[in-house]
Amino acid sequence: MATMTATNVRDVGPKDIQTFNNNAPTRIDLGNIADVPYYVEKRYVRAVDNGDEFQYEEVPVEEFYDDDKEDTLDALIRNVKDQQRESQVVTTSASATVPRGSLTTQPEAVDDFVRNFLVRMSMKKTMQQFQIEWHNLSSAGRIKTNECGYLPDVVKHNEELSEKMRLLESEVDRYRKSAEKAREEFVKMKKERDYHRQHHNRIAQEKNNLVTFVKRLKSHLSTFEPQLDELKSKYDGAMREKMVYKLEKEKLQNELNALKLGSSTTLQNSTEGESGPTQIKLRELRLKEEKKKQAMTNEQRRLTGSTDSTHESNPRDSDFPMDTGNNPYLNRFAEDAFHRSTLTLAKEIEAHDGPISCAAIHPRKHVAVTVSDDRSWKMWAIPEGDMIMKGEGHSDWVSGIDFHPSGNKMATCSGDTTIKIWDFSQKKCVHTFTNHLLPVWSVNFHSCGDFIASASQDKTVRLWDLNSLRCRTVMRGHQDSVHSAELLMFSNIILSSSVDKTLMLWDARTGLAEHTFIGHVNPCNQATFNLRGDTVASCDSKGIVKLWDVRTVKSIVTLDFGPYSANSVSFHPTGQLLTAASSDRTIKLYNIASEQLIPLSSHHDEVQYVKFDLKGQYMISTGRDRTLRVWS
Structure with missing residues (x-):
């Protein structure tokens, strides 16, 4: 692992310190102050790339659906802290195995600490006045570097702890908000899960009821299948017989018409020129046949259910050809x-x-x-x-x-x-x-x-x-x-x-x-x-x-x-x-x-x-x- 230690850039003496007023820079002689070396320190810290630093655990899906106990906010915060502690332990154990270079820390001087504080607080006038008084006292030899030249480590450590405490408080607030939001989402998902569970159970019950009903219907209908088959076969046989009888009826009707036509022609020839009772009977017979045909036509009209005038007789109507069966x-x-x-x-x-x-x-x-x-x-x-x-x-x-x-x-x-x-x-x-x-x-x-x-x-x-x-x-x-x-x-x-x-x-x-x-x-x-x-x-x-x-x-x-x-x-x-x-x-x-x-x-x-x-x-x-x- 690449590391960098502190190096001495150059020795800065007291005579190199300058102060600034509102007009021009002024050189202050600090010859009476003991020479103290100043160092500029650089530090490079590279994160340890270790695959074992983070551990991911697969959370079973059943925990979100089968656990009916609601987690409190304190429990969620405690879980987050435990996870952070485990990650820190893993990071510490991983970093302990890697050799690191040693860093030399130089304590911060009191005057630098005061200056940094005044700069951070934007107190420029106070900073100018401090510069003047500090250098006047230093030039007069009234400041002893062994007593107040360096800031004690405890002050700096306390300041770092305070800053870290503020950061941790902000992190705690952020985690608390995240935990509250996660809890709300968790409660919402639980309600949705319960709703869908109820809906699924209801659909499953309806399906089971329908399956049972269909089975009963099938078993009930199966009892009628033999009767239906028998009735259908009887119907088909009756329709075939009807068609056969109809064809035979038409054939006999045609033969009867031919016989009637031949007999009427014979009678007409035999009684031609006569006006006796035989001619009158023939006329009556023809009228009866015409009435009978008209009655048959009306019966056909009633059976077909026709309400228009399509069955009315017309002298120009075409006659249907006979079905000879020859093609x-x-x-x-x-x-x-x-x-x-x-x-x-x-x-x-x-x-x-x-x-x-x-x-x-x-x-x-x-x-x-x-x-x-x-x-x-x-x-x-x-x-x-x-x-x-x-x-x-x-x-x-x-x-x-x-x-x-x-x-x-x-x-x-x-x-x-x-x-x-x-x-x-x-x-x-x-x-x-x-x-x-x-x-x-x-x-x-x-x-x-x-x-x-x-x-x-x-x-x-x-x-x-x-x-x-x-x-x-x-x-x-x-x-x-x-x-x-x-x-x-x-x-x-x-x-x-x-x-x-x-x-x-x-x-x-x-x-x-x-x-x-x-x-x-x-x-x-x-x-x-x-x-x-x-x-x-x-x-x-x-x-x-x-x-x-x-x-x-x-x-x-x-x-x-x-x-x-x-x-x-x-x-x-x-x-x-x-x-x-x-x-x-x-x-x-x-x-x-x-x-x-x-x-x-x-x-x-x-x-x-x-x-x-x-x-x-x-x-x-x-x-x-x-x-x-x-x-x-």
Whole structure:
């Protein structure tokens, strides 16, 4: 350790002492005073860098929470003093091991002590007078240095003790304030701890009560599960029998009508030109049949709960085609799986100025039509990407579109609550349906071309007649907005999906719901049939896609494409491939036979719609990135 001892700078004699008055310095002769050497002393003190000087003890957390005894102020002060004493002992023991150099202390002279005192007290006049008197007495030899030349050590020691005492008193006051503040904080934290303890205990009790209640409910519900399963199986069997009886009834009714028609024609020919009682009886029979038909119509109106005039007879109303169960498109395809290698991006078309919500494919030509939030629709040649035609007329975003089976007409729906019919030969909108109360989400043509099914936010599905230009049936049953409505090809069955998390099958002729598919836990965005009509695919807002068996009304496959929303689904005509449009900017391809999932990174934003053409040659997709993409 580096040390420094006192060194003699120079010997200062009595003749070197000067006094100062107000005008100029005066030299005083102190020759009679014995020569006394004066020393200037320097001291360097370096702190001992010893790692054992301070000891840190970890305070257990439990002491602050489990000790309920409050520490008094005296105890806190006593703890602080003990810690200081321990630190001093450690410092002393550490410093004792290090050798130090010896320092020689020169006692302070009496006159220097007085001068320093006067300077410290700013007594300049007294200091000047003292200088004069001191040096006069020194020159006269009246001051003896051996008696009053040096200050006794006890005075200096007392002064140092007084200064140290003042410092210690100030430290004690500071520690007392700190201890009081710490005590207040400690009391505050204890109160907060007690509050949170009570709150935790209360929550824990409530949780235990809820757990017990849930267990009782589960045990109670488990007793009803066998009964529910039995009732559900009975209900499904009854609904199947009802459908079978209904079909048989319709078949027998058609045969009866044919027999009545043949018998009436025979009677009419045999009694032609006669005005006897036979002709009168035939007229009465016809009137009874007409009254009976009218009564059946009124009964259907009562069952559907319709309050509008949609069931009023109109001579221009279209007749529903008979369900023969024959689909001519089924004979076009072999039962081969659809391979990923044959599906690649063929064309990207910048179609609209806003997000594209839906698209439709012409039934016979390589033509596609897109609708957008920019309130317009555009027709494109596929796969060249040339625009053929454009239409505007809606006052709000256009949400859905579908081609007439002949390909000469088209229907669009919009957020302005209207459905417009466009005729390509006349190049204009030929009619607008306005019965919906809220935005319309989708439209779909019947395979006969005389009816349109629409789904709306007003919780209804409506069937429109293109010949009488009126709403034939209003189907009410969903509890929330209906997002899609699709007619099964060559059939009178309508499939709808809704925000109420259900799918429903409707009979378009009566407007009655035949089946309800329950299984989604999120709002359904769309549902569609495969070409055979025996399987339904649906998607919801969390990316869950389900495949349903129409005959058993049960889910057969559940696919999780989440967490992003699945906005649209479409079957390949062979029924072996399912595609889904996702909000994560990809198209999900799922091979049903091999259970293989193949995502396609396609759009730059959410994919809104996907659709295969009826021949299975290509697929189109649209998205919020305003593009139409063709995959082949």
